[in-house]
Amino acid sequence: AQSVTQLGSHVSVSEGALVLLRCNYSSSVPPYLFWYVQYPNQGLQLLLKYTSAATLVKGINGFEAEFKKSETSFHLTKPSAHMSDAAEYFCAVSYLSGYSTLTFGKGTMLLVSP
Amino acid sequence: EAQVTQNPRYLITVTGKKLTVTCSQNMNHEYMSWYRQDPGLGLRQIYYSMNVEVTDKGDVPEGYKVSRKEKRNFPLILESPSPNQTSLYFCASSKSGRGPDEQFFGPGTRLTVL
Numbered sequence: 001a002q003s004v005t006q007l008g009s010h011v012s013v014s015e016g017a018l019v020l021l022r023c024n025y026s027s028s029v030p031p032y033l034f035w036y037v038q039y040p041n042q043g044l045q046l047l048l049k050y051t052s053a054a055t056l057v058k059g060i061n062g063f064e065a066e067f068k069k070s071e072t073s074f075h076l077t078k079p080s081a082h083m084s085d086a087a088e089y090f091c092a093v094s095y096l097s098g099y100s101t102l103t104f105g106k107g108t109m110l111l112v113s114p
Numbered sequence: 115e116a117q118v119t120q121n122p123r124y125l126i127t128v129t130g131k132k133l134t135v136t137c138s139q140n141m142n143h144e145y146m147s148w149y150r151q152d153p154g155l156g157l158r159q160i161y162y163s164m165n166v167e168v169t170d171k172g173d174v175p176e177g178y179k180v181s182r183k184e185k186r187n188f189p190l191i192l193e194s195p196s197p198n199q200t201s202l203y204f205c206a207s208s209k210s211g212r213g214p215d216e217q218f219f220g221p222g223t224r225l226t227v228l
């Protein structure tokens with residue numbers, strides 16, 4: 001069964017600092033990987049996704065993530081945090097075969113201080 | 115505007131009183147899904163539908179029913195709600211439901227069962 005682990009339920013950074021949100025997956029077959037963001041009182045919005053075309057994926061709002069097969073990781077980064085980045089971030093995994101369930105991690109709340 | 119809509123956004127009810135949460139998408143998507151979000155648990159899939167009249171259980175289907183009579187609508191039915199169904203519910207849709215497809219989420223329905 002597929003699974004996703006997000007390290008850290010809360011991450012705090014200062015405005016302008018590097019953002020690093022960690023995601024590891026377990027899989028015996030190549031996965032598709034996603035990062036979604038949830039702003040307060042809103043639904044989830046896709047930030048970026050990995051579909052095997054390129055290991056470094058760029059998304060919206062300056063975020064990017066790198067797929068590392070050897071480490072089974074898909075960490076999300078942003079060089080310089082902005083106050084508007086404060087939100088909850090979810091990593092998710094799916095597969096091509098059949099109708100694929102999207103399995104989510106438990107989420108990481110990003111807190112940005114001035 | 116392409117979107118997934120849910121109604122109601124907020125609902126307070128009592129144990130045992132049947133309720134329906136509606137979900138509609140205007141993107142002609144084949145795949146639709148319901149999730150519940152609970153603190154510390156992330157999103158867990160309740161039911162999903164690959165197309166009209168085709169539905170299947172997700173990870174936490176107990177106490178819920180769904181139907182898919184039209185492509186655009188996918189209501190979630192709680193025939194006898196209980197307090198452990200107090201949660202934030204999200205409807206989502208995607209083009210085909212297969213691995214790399216992005217899922218589009220509704221704004222959420224916050225349900226409280228007293």
